Amino acid sequence: MTDLRTHAAEIAEQFSDHLDVSVDEVEERLDNLVNEYKVPVEEARRSVTNSYLDEAGLERDAIAGGAGGSQLVELADIAEDEQWVDLKVKVVDLWDPGHESIAQVGLVGDESGTMKFVAFQTSELETLEEGKVYSLQNVVTDEYEGNFSVKLNRTTTISELDEEIEVGDDNATVEGALVDIQSGSGLIKRCPEEDCTRVLQNGRCSEHGNVEGEFDLRIKGVLDDGTEVHEVIFNQEMTEELTGVTLDEAKQQAMDALDTTVVADEMRTMVLGRYYRVTGPTFGRYVLADEFEELSGPADAEAVLIKARSM
């Protein structure tokens, strides 16, 4: 792309929600100003942008990423949909795109945390490599059910940086007594449809109806420290580690009893009333256990005694 073409693409992208403007058309107007009338590029850009603002009946503020460009932000500060931002991030993970329109999808991170990113085929961008650090200018934020991601688009400038970023995690650590194991815990069945994995209720998936479910283990628990409650989810691996009961053993228990609920009942007697510390990413109101430990060491009575005597 020539410089003018890049500017034209940016302007066209800004108005894509408001006007039917083609990149060619914008480029022609810029070219006219810059090459015919010798107007500096920035001024030409401003002028063309203004004329489209008039045409769309918009205020300058209504258009994101105006001539001044977008702001460099940290991922954790992203809290609004459809904001134009610049990022300095490391590519933490690349996932299988899963759809032909998607060029790349994965996780980028900076000191403040990580976030999903998507790049579309139509944007014709250079390919990002895992583990490398990039400056990404002009990306758009996106929100879905309270979770934010960033979309790369054809105006995005990608430049690889020769520096390292220490990617922060957005993990939470919670601790307390495990005071409840909620329904939907123990031996459960999930919908086998691709990308569904919903938990079946009486053999029914809320999306796909009656299906032959696949067994899984899970514990939805409540940690309570006497001041706050935190909901935590242990997946199959964590549940096996927590209870010492494997999926196969759980299936056997259920088969022997002709009842799947015995599994959760058995697990309750093993873990309720114990103290745990759980660390993992948060999802909505849940902490998804990545690691946990039972707090079974001697408690520090001394510190509390000192406080008590000083009161």
Next chain:
Amino acid sequence: MSQSVPSREVARRVFAEEFNDAGYTFKESDDERAPVYLLLPTGERANRVFVVGTLTEKEDVGEDSEYWRGRIVDPTGTFFVYAGQYQPEAASALRELDAPSYVAIVGKPRTFETDDGSINVSVRPESITEVNAATRDRWVVETAQRTLERIDSFDDEGNEYARMAKEQYDLPTDAYKQAAIGALESLDTETTDELASDAPEPEP
């Protein structure tokens, strides 16, 4: 806290001495299903409690159907726990457990007036599980800590439950501080001896 989605009630930590001194319950809305709170004398509302102690006795006191009563002892006193047909899991846990053993109980405070007009406080369990000594010790330290925190903020302006406690009970919080200290001291004699030598007053 959201008005539309009721959040789960925290399980308060309270020693038996303080729990048994509480007798005043209240609701914060006229809704029939609104949670009932027990007012703790150190100024907190409790719709749920978490207790770890020694099950010292259990007895089926039911007439027509099973109704289990358990005595759970902590360093300051005894909690009474009742579980019948509407708490099947807790009732069967009490039936199966041997006394003495360490147990953890999550439950709701309940009050009833006796024939002589005094009010007894008990726990209606949601769950009872057997635990080890380390868990019990951790509970004692944690409960002492939470109790001291409540006492610490008892005279704070705007502490509405403390104000309520002053009106309803008028009990000195110092007794509960002493109970917490005693409970902590009972945990580890070695630690206690060391600390006692630094204490301004000799131990009784």
